Amino acid sequence: MCETCGCALPDRHGPARDDRTVEVLASLKTRNDRLAHHNRAHFDAAGVLVVNLMSSPGAGKTRLLEATIEALGDRHRLAVIEGDLETENDARRIRAKGVPAVQITTGSACHLDAAMIHDALHALSLEALDLLFIENVGNLVCPASFDLGQHASVTLLSTPEGDDKPLKYPVMFRASDLVLVTKCDLLAVLDDFAVEAVAAHVRRLACPAPVLEVSASAGRIDGWLAWLEARLAERRRSVFHPVAAHAGGDLLTRPRSPA
Amino acid sequence: MHELSLCRSLVDQACRVAERHGAPRVRRVSLRLGPLSGAEPALMETAFPFAARHTLAEGARLELIPCPVRVHCPACGRDSEALATDLGCPRCGEWRTRLIAGDELLLESVGLAADPSPRHDQEAPHV
Numbered sequence: 001m002c003e004t005c006g007c008a009l010p011d012r013h014g015p016a017r018d019d020r021t022v023e024v025l026a027s028l029k030t031r032n033d034r035l036a037h038h039n040r041a042h043f044d045a046a047g048v049l050v051v052n053l054m055s056s057p058g059a060g061k062t063r064l065l066e067a068t069i070e071a072l073g074d075r076h077r078l079a080v081i082e083g084d085l086e087t088e089n090d091a092r093r094i095r096a097k098g099v100p101a102v103q104i105t106t107g108s109a110c111h112l113d114a115a116m117i118h119d120a121l122h123a124l125s126l127e128a129l130d131l132l133f134i135e136n137v138g139n140l141v142c143p144a145s146f147d148l149g150q151h152a153s154v155t156l157l158s159t160p161e162g163d164d165k166p167l168k169y170p171v172m173f174r175a176s177d178l179v180l181v182t183k184c185d186l187l188a189v190l191d192d193f194a195v196e197a198v199a200a201h202v203r204r205l206a207c208p209a210p211v212l213e214v215s216a217s218a219g220r221i222d223g224w225l226a227w228l229e230a231r232l233a234e235r236r237r238s239v240f241h242p243v244a245a246h247a248g249g250d251l252l253t254r255p256r257s258p259a
Numbered sequence: 260m261h262e263l264s265l266c267r268s269l270v271d272q273a274c275r276v277a278e279r280h281g282a283p284r285v286r287r288v289s290l291r292l293g294p295l296s297g298a299e300p301a302l303m304e305t306a307f308p309f310a311a312r313h314t315l316a317e318g319a320r321l322e323l324i325p326c327p328v329r330v331h332c333p334a335c336g337r338d339s340e341a342l343a344t345d346l347g348c349p350r351c352g353e354w355r356t357r358l359i360a361g362d363e364l365l366l367e368s369v370g371l372a373a374d375p376s377p378r379h380d381q382e383a384p385h386v
Binding site for chain 2: 030208
């Protein structure tokens with residue numbers, strides 16, 4: 001029994017001495033990170049670009065994906081992994097556009113993790129894909145803490161949410177490779193949202209991610225599509241030329257010319 | 260509440276240490292927790308006893324070690340303390356800094372007990 005207050009948890013109070021102390025220095029995310037690394041190896045072997053979409057609920061992730069499929073579906077082979085607490089609604093919307101979708105229902109879990117993605121991959125043939133989107137659970141907090149093996153993280157911020165969100169959710173926005181201000185057609189009626197303020201807040205987090213305006217319903221997604229095309233082109237280059245240029249001479253087996 | 264799943268991996272790692280050293284239970288778990296780790300200290304403290312229930316870490320004390328946010332500035336070459344919501348260099352104002360501390364979520368050490376005594380098999384409310 002605890003000598004301080006008589007409770008049954010003696011180690012909560014006072015100077016309980018350890019009989020032995022073991023230094024560990026291991027991240028709590030070790031297991032997830034290892035699985036994420038494994039996922040990434042699968043993606044790289046198949047040459048597929050994987051983009052993780054994160055935002056609060058209702059920021060327009062699924063709507064943006066529908067518009068993206070309409071624009072790119074003819075040129076690239078796409079698929080989507082959908083994360084939601086409940087329902088298959090989002091996967092149905094994606095399938096209605098003729099693109100394979102795997103729905104992960106997390107129950108009460110507030111985020112996707114690398115193990116869930118790994119399980120979902122069994123339902124997809126990665127070799128038959130150019131671009132895989134992961135639509136994370138709508139939440140600006142938890143998904144930021146879990147690497148899934150993606151190549152790029154994209155955070156959506158819809159204009160009705162307010163332009164101060166990057167500073168309120170620094171963990172999420174700091175780790176973004178691209179920030180999309182969605183529903184920008186509403187800027188005309190919102191007098192307190194400035195896209196420049198979003199960009200300034202993102203810079204305050206030392207994050208160089210571009211901040212682009214999009215509106216899926218108004219068909220203004222050109223910047224987003226160009227960003228995707230650039231990433232796809234980068235990916236193709238890295239697949240076809242796996243040897244880094246600077247590794248040069250050492251890997252050649254040619255006899256050296258006499259000095 | 261992803262703190263619960265983080266606490267589960269914390270408890271798993273701590274219990275593995277106990278098993279490796281043949282200890283009957285874990286007395287203390289020390290965790291380095293930075294403001295940019297994405298985990299809330301108060302929620303970690305709430306979730307820890309639940310994650311530890313029916314394990315070697317049941318009844319163990321969770322010690323949270325705060326870690327200040329620090330950035331390295333490539334422009335002026337200096338390291339400084341910064342705010343989680345303002346990672347610019349406080350000395351020269353450069354915004355393109357590199358985070359060098361403050362996102363830790365690191366099991367630093369585990370304190371082991373030699374005696375197996377207070378494993379609570381029934382609910383023991385803290386009074």
